[in-house]
Amino acid sequence: MSDIFDIYLLEGVLNGLLLGGLLALLSLGLNLVFGVIDVVWICYAELIMCGMYAVYYLHVQYHWPLLLAMLAAIGVVAVLGWLLHQLVIRPVLHAEPINQLLVTGGVLFFLQAAATLAFGIEFKNLGVTLPSVRLGEMSFSAARLVAFGAALGGVIALYLFLTRTYLGTAIRAISQDRSIMPLMGVDPARIFAITSALGGALAGLAACLLVLQYDIHPAIGLSFGPITFLICVLGGLGNMLGGFIAAFIFAQFIAVGGFFFAVEWGYVIAFIFFIAVMFWRPRGILGK
């Protein structure tokens, strides 16, 4: 009896690890944008939703090959990220921080409603199912394995970009001191625009992986938006390593909590854990 119990628990833990990879990828773009521009995109999950629809329509309606559709979707969301910055964030860049938070909340309403208007409220499914992988008596979804791999790849690529390229160095410099860098010949407006596009592209990448596992509908952003913010805050807003660690902690709570109780209870425990940690370290586990 206890043997079976253990193997399922192990399966839960390992599935949590895989979920952690996905959550880490979700938090990546949001953290990048916050770290550099100091703005929380409340509508981040809605950008991901747009990416999911882009993959769906390009692949299912227009019969593009899946990988090509995914690349195009990443491009689409990158453009959306750039537009979001130019049209919405720029005018409030020097307003009160809370207004910056709220303005992207307005975008959330807009994107969600516009998606309902354009695509309807039906659940849409890509119709691509990856097989599940068996390991001994445990089984894992291949979609999750792919997501985990892509998340790791995304993190490493972003790390190399930020540390090894001139542009990446400029982005890190801006995030450390917004007022000095213009004097050093770095144009903040340009860096912000590039960062926003990059954040959008990361949302697009997350969309490509989510679309393999979940049905698409206009309100899907609400189901993983909150958890993405909480992961970023838990890790320390703008701190990518912290976000990464926090994603795996959260995923374990959800997976193991969901193993013992229902999935929602896993989330409840994770959220309560989040609130408790905030009281202990208000700036997040790795926050400054």
Add this chain to the structure above:
Amino acid sequence: MNYPLHLAILVLLWGYIYTSWSLMGRLGLVSFGHGAFMGIGAYTVVMLWNHFGLTPWIGALAAFAFTAVVALIIGYPCFRFRIVGHYFALVTLALSEVVRLIIVAARDYTGGSLGATPNGALVEGTRASLGALQFADKEVWLAIMAAFWAGGLWVWRRVDRSMARLALQAISEEEEAAASIGIHVTRAKLRITLISALMTCAGGILYAQYQLYVNPDAVSGIAISLQMVFGVIAGGMFVMLGPTVGAAFTLLLAEGLRLAFGNRYPALDTTIYGVMLVLFIIYMPKGILGAALELWRRRSVLTT
């Protein structure tokens, strides 16, 4: 179904709830978690009534007690450890999600995402049951909502005229400085949080008893919490009737577009609303009423 009456009731109800939220919001405590208090109010009353037959009057007391405890558990550490701005918004966001998820997870009792209906107390021939807080006549509800709405405005005014408001305003501008001149920051914030949370909880109870239907997404979670925040911003956060104007504006916009286009374009109203919110926050951060009053004041200065 008396449609204009129904609209008036909803405007008053949401006007009341938005006013409750704005008590905190205008003093720099932007909460994304008021859905939690509304959800606690609505569900505590309905669950106690359905499962134990407890009258909503006692249910309301239980809901208030529950809300107060939750508000203190979240508020005290938040204020004690100086969790402000973004961080306060996101911690309270977590709270509203916790409440929503608990309601969904306890589906054996609450009906989960499908929602719940309070057991009907109006047997044939009766139009009202005071004990069950159920009334068939919309006029009764109009009177009740108007009373609560007026009460909400009265509280707003009391707070506005009090020393506490000055203290909180000082805190929202410069917390350290306010503390240094002897303002008890934690206590001042907790007090206004309690008032605001309890009023919102009452709003949840009224919502449940009027609609006679609750569901977790309609009374708790991120969506309803954001709806409160944006309703207030649209109307005007810093003037007494701003939240009410916001409530009227959003409802009339939705209903107006529905009348104009029928149900051909679902979500057209929220699409337009979303665009308007973004424009408001960028170009008119004082909201509709705030901007209108300013314009009027400027004109009257010019003419005199």
